[in-house]
Amino acid sequence: MSEAAGSGASRSSNGGGKVQRQVQLPWKKAFEFAFNSIRIRFMRSMITAGGVFLGIAFLASVLVSKAIAGNDVAASEIARLNWLVGLSLVVCAVGITNSMLMSVTERFREIGTMKCLGALDTFVVRIFMIEALLMGIIASSLGWVVGTLLLVVAKWAGGVPKSAPPGTVWYGSLDGMDLLSSFLFCIPVGAVLTALATFIPARQAASIPPAAALRTDI
């Protein structure tokens, strides 16, 4: 449901009055808004980012534990680990979507208000996207670091199992490439999920008439 009339419509028929077009504010302004918004509601932003952080930390730790186990284990063990990775992806997706959806929908009225004051749809969406991506990327990175570290420390403390063949090290077959690929998997997952879970509701709230956005109760 879009708000504006078709731009192709002829506007000569009535009145004859003219309205200027609203200026699009520069990206710098959108960054300023987004940054201030995170800063001002810092605690709330931390809780939202916490959802992303936990999701990615879980995903990262499962990925690393799979890398440590390597490919030399029994097929049943590999299946179990793959199952865990899939599960953690789902948990991570639900967690991130939930916290981002919540943080946008609780601001529907704010979106309606900003539009009443002359904000363009695109500007509102930009603010939310910048906010989400900033939080998403930072929280995902931190989540990856903490999830990986915790698992590595736990493995190290657990030492080498007695049943393992001689020469086995505690970190198994984990190497730098595994860490890199887990990082390169986790961050885009976090960023894309955060962006999607923000874009869809923000776009929706910004494109409906302000009255409808202001009516929204959650």
Added chain:
Amino acid sequence: MATATVSEKKVVRGSDGGKTEYVVRAKDLTKEFKMGTETVRALRGISLDIKRGEYVSIMGPSGSGKSTFFNMIGGLDKPNSGTVFINDVDMAQLDAQELAFLRCHTIGYIFQTFNLIPVMTALENVMLPTVFAGLPAEEGTARAMELLEIVGLGHRLHNKPSQLSGGQQQRVAIARSLANNPSIVLADEPTGNLDEKTGKDIIKLLRELNQEQNVTIISATHDHKMVDVSDRIVWIRDGMIDKIENREDIEIHIGSIGGDATEEE
């Protein structure tokens, strides 16, 4: 009681080229809402013309359609049929950017629930429309400070809405509505969430602004205190105009031209 809508239409037709006289012209507005399987007809053909500088109150019980009507003339919602002209511009013909310009520069909004941005200070809230208008920050700040001074909050510039009383929040909202020198201020139940005395103060302030800044004020309300200050009172019932009353019932002119524009109570 004559049906004012009819006689007002005559005024519009009779006034050729009087483009600046009417700031709002609404014609045959209808709006339906879907509530589950039922369709509620919130507006059933409302026409109303509002002159520049008028103070108009739209009255009616809740559910009468007055808020819906109010949203239509504010460009906050779209009618199913009928047209709204603001300064002779047909709102239905505007694209998103033109609509945003209109909301930013031509119309100021005041809401029952204040709708301030909770994380911003009073000053930042009042500045917000100037930011959207692309005004430099220094000018915006100066303008916002001046307006907060006018509404009597010069000493609370840096307080957040949560640190202000209801009446003070509404004053901030009033200051914000005037930020870009609009020609119309739309107030939806501006006293609805305020106590008796605070409500009276807010009404007085709105009337002063109406007279001093020559801004047209259109207020949807069921607060009878509003009657005393209004130039015209439009009663809405069941999505239609029930009656229109002038404050001075003796001079019964609606519009300024022609004998056929007069009507009698």
